Amino acid sequence: MKNTEKAPPVSNFIRNIIIEDIKANKNDGRVITRFPPEPNGYLHIGHAKSIVLNFGLAKEFGGRCHLRFDDTNPTKEEVEYIEAIKEDVKWLGYDWGEHLYFASDYFEKLYEYAEELIRRGKAFVCDLSPEEIREYRGTLTEPGRESPYRNRSVEENLDLFRRMRAGEFPDGSRTLRAKIDMSSGNLNMRDPVIYRIMHVPHHRTGDKWCIYPMYDYTHCLSDSIEGITHSICTLEFEDHRPLYDWVLDQLPVPCHPQQIEFARLNLTYTIMSKRKLMKLVETGVVSGWDDPRMPTISGMRRRGYPPAAIRQFCEKIGVAKRDSVVDIGLLEFCVRDELNRTADRVMGVINPVKLIIENYPEGESEELEAVNNPEDPSAGTRMVPFSRELYIEREDFMEDPPKKFFRLAPGREVRLRYAYFVTCTGFKKDEDGNIVEIRATYDPATKGGDSPDGRKVKGTIHWVSAPHAIKARVRLFDRLFSVPAPERVKEGGDFTDFLNPDSLTVLDGCMLEPGLKDAAPGYVCQFERRGYFVVDEKDSVPGSPVFNRIVSLRDSWARIEKQRQQEEARKNKQKSGRKRKR
């Protein structure tokens, strides 16, 4: 058994920078990072990449990672999100210890810094309207024009700024702007707004403030106040780095952290934009932020993805600056890899059909021993009941099978896992031609699944004793989108055009091993030969669990079948082609 989490860290450019910094004794060798979410939505797998990176780096180099909420815009933020985000980070396996912070904790300090900026002639109060500011900013190719209010005296600026704070002016009437360079090719440097008036209560500071600092001004100073050494963010902030550095260069700050940008995570068949995820929730396409099909941390938790698998995935994808799209198959691989080692095995029939053992005495039953996890002997064994009437998987029987089909068919012998060899003697159909019952005889000498005469059998199928089985609801999930890049929509189109209509299948007649009756919410197991399942946290009731499929098992039979069908289709095409030519 391998422990994949002990794999050596993958080299990446940020880690290399930190290694060099430590070598040069920069920051006295300290490594302090931070994960700075805005509490305006739920965390998703893209955030997990950042969390694993920031907390992982801190841990590897003996430093620490702060959790800081970037809560400078009260119109968009809610406390609900704060608690959800904390829970998600904890669940992923990370601990910020004492270091839980809020940008809003620094509002007073930030305000003082702003006055200092004014005193140093580096900021001014501007009376331009939002529209005018946009006009004055210029365009991507043309320089902007200086605001007519740019050269107010320090005294006037100070007075106006204090009155802004005091609430004397309405929303949008004035701003505090940094005085940098209206002709800069970098729009962020064209006298950016650093404070705006918003007569809106804040979820933490209440009515104390009616002016709120902007991200660019707040983030660098918050980093500095906390003594952050490496401020890691995503690529779209690359253009903001000059402003990050500018602010810190103007002020008597404790330290000057280094901002480093990396490419955000994109996943095939998935959307990652908070706005779009929010739309799915609000329009009821999914049942909520924690719908098991969502790429949110809470969705994956409910889906049954182990946090270790998500961590493993985030380590494996690497960190670079190139825009990329990771195959969602890699995430699924990580989930299977983790679950294979840790999940109990159990038998559950998703799509049941009756199997009658003709020579097994009616009304009798026995208990057979089954292994709980072949990958982990310490998981032990359990007893499962066996009787004359069983359920097996409908797809494990074929009336007229192709050569490579190793399962049950008329005259064929297979092994019932942990039970007996059985040979199919017949089957019954209803008027519509559906198979309603399969009949077989068993060989009592093969109890446990081994034949004393050394006779081999090609297939082993799972089963459940009909009179003992519990009936349960099982939900199968598929990818939410039917195309690899749902966010790459054509003009006029919408990402919802690509929703997969079959992303959720609810099955109510599934038959499971009786031991599963009282499985606790959150319990994860493998239904042998079918996949990994988790007892849903929300919809299960005691004694009646609802199972979510976490991920299917790799299915090489499905691959063989697909190849065979494609081959067939190809041949048919050739045939009809020849016919047409004649």
Add this chain to the structure above:
RNA sequence: UGGGGCGUCGUCAAGCGGUAAGACACGGGUCUUUGGAACCCGCAUUCGCAGGUUCGAAUCCUGCCGCCCCAGCCA
């Protein structure tokens, strides 16, 4: 002649002047009481393109080409 980034296998990704790691996917095989897992083998003579420097270039230089981001009082 706006600014900032990025181009290494189908998908991620190491590589930092000494002759292309690894993972997923894919293909083949061994084994198997899960068509699972495990194990073995294969999978870029070439790094967007073209020149140049060098004994030697994915790595340095020059020029092209392609893709991404920026005109919120959002973060």
